Amino acid sequence: MRVGVGFSSANDPSAAGQVASEQAVRQSGSPVITLVLTTDNYDQERVLSAVKRVIGNSRLVGACVPGVIVNARLYKRGVGICTVSGEGVEAVTHLQRNISQHSYRKGEKAGEALLEKGGETPGTVLLFPDGFAANISGLLRGLYNVMGPAFEYIGGGSGDNLRFYRTYQFTEEGISSDAVAAAVIRGINFQMCLSHGWRPVGEPLMVTKAKGRKVYEIDGLPALERYSALVGAYDKNDFSCYSMKYPLGLPCAGGEFIIRDPLKAEEDGGILFVTEIPENTIATLMEGDTASLLAAAEEVSKKALNTPAAPKTFMVFDCVSRYLLMGEDFSREMEAIAKNIKAEIPVIGMLSFGEISSISGTPLFYNKTIVAAAGW
Template sequence: MLLTTTNCSEILDHFSTTAVNLILVGEKTPIDISQLIDEANARDLKLAGGIFPMIIFENEHLDSGVILKHIESCVMEPVLIKDFDTIPVHNQLPTSSPDMNSCIVLFDGLMNHVSSLLDSLYEEYWNQMNFVGAGCGSASLEQSPCIICNDGFFDNAALLLIVKREINLGVNHGWTEVEGPFVANKTEGNKILELNWRPAYDIYKEVVELNSQDQFAQKEFVEISQGYPFGIKREGKEDMVRDPIIVDEQGALLCLGDIPKNASLNILSGSRADLIKSAGKAAEKAIQDISPIDIFLVDCITRVLYLETEFNDELQAIKNVVKERNDTLNVEGVLSLGEVSTSKGGFLDLYNKTIVVAAMY
């Protein structure tokens, strides 16, 4: 449900006394999160959630407001993971059990430990659970506390909601290859230093300016780069998108998400029509052959920056598919700093500029 009140007591009046109460908060919502946590604890209410650049309700995207979801099927208390530098992630994970079928992962999208978190989750539960995840944080890309639970308000942290129900996933992005592949022969985490043994920015600038009407000398880097992401090439699947957001003084490109050394990268582009169509395809895949009881949408904040006023058409495409199957379901979710999805047995992939539709059944 969508809540527009900023009064902590009024928000908590909508909480379930038995379920885990998942709250998704738009970053410009004037709520005292510490007070909300204290009052939830005083009422003995289970609380989990995060701060996001925007929230989604039906075909609207809002930077203020709260989405509240009652997660009735949690098999345990929400699992807080923090202190990555001092406590191995493996030591903070619960022991596997037969009723752990799916997992919702919320994580600080600006922390340096996203890859280690996802690697540890894969190693521990690779063949047991489906995962859907969203990166919390601010659209300003300035790190601050963004993970909410009964234990407090944290940055550099993650939260797991492990549920007994199954989740069906639809993942799509609509971006297509412009040129490539290029070898990312020199990388450092989320930084591409060289492509094909040349400074990364030199290659990127040449390709983008050749294939567009834009010149980097005339515009801010991110104004152009939001329309030309990288794609990590994967055989038989869509490229896994990486969003270049900054070029540094050495000509290295900083991306949202790590770039493996020697990865094969394409430079991508996409028409607005193709991106909107991809949203409907993701929704169709998520609800295929099931009777969904809940929809959780994780969409990338940078798709809004690219589609602008047409972004509502993307949300409408998802809503149309969902309502055709079950007109009582609301499309609820977040605009995130990184999207996570995998089916049982698959790697936990971190995406940018991608739509993940999770249908619980």
């Protein structure tokens, strides 16, 4: 297996796509699968057209993201490309549109299409859902219902540069919004790891009324009222400031927590979350600081790189809310991830609107988390 990584922040979208692709292909040779990550400063069609001219018949998968990570450095503007070639490496892709409508069924349809194109031989499913879409967790359940436990799943929600307006997902089939771009890759082994650095604080609480991403009541009280009392803050206008510091944690097996990120205080006293929270869910308020987040970043790269053979690539999906929370300290998170990565290992990644991993056995959608995978 040969892997190449390229990057360009050229102003012209065609030039950025071409330069980044040429850099990657010079390292990998003619690719079997090409990963494309762009920021929303570009005409996506022109970027993709330029990339396709360079990569030829390679399969293509990717998305528009808030930030591109190349060789453990974050870029807020640019095009990042990862190309993979080698004997035995195989890939198929699928672009499933309109995932907000009947999300579970759309996940099933995506799984059916991937199996029809590539067969049932186990591999790794790389996923880029629209991070603004409703019920991504349902989408993943539908996908898993069709494809099952023989596959591993990894990816991240796409997004824009924090305008929360529109984002794009793409394969060689085309470009869409409200879609999931998916690829099944075979012939590459991946070791995945995830960590977040958040810890529980206070007593458990119960989400007593919720629908989709909106929580109406916590402990039988209006959600905003109860949540604000728990964190000791009451100014609705400052909700984003304190909600970023105090997400909810849903306990799971092994004493770990899945993080759920409050997004917006609603006029009716409810709270809109980034990801769905089922009614009657037990949750705990979580807290973290720079030290705990950085420790999680170092841990995730160290564990992912503990592979039985020398890794040849490293992928990282790092939640955009960690970037917003840490501010200037986020460069230290990149340094913590890079600490365990040898200089010759190409790194590609993104700031994500939610992270996907099947490290628990089934694909789950995470918030405020780092998911990493080393491939060989």
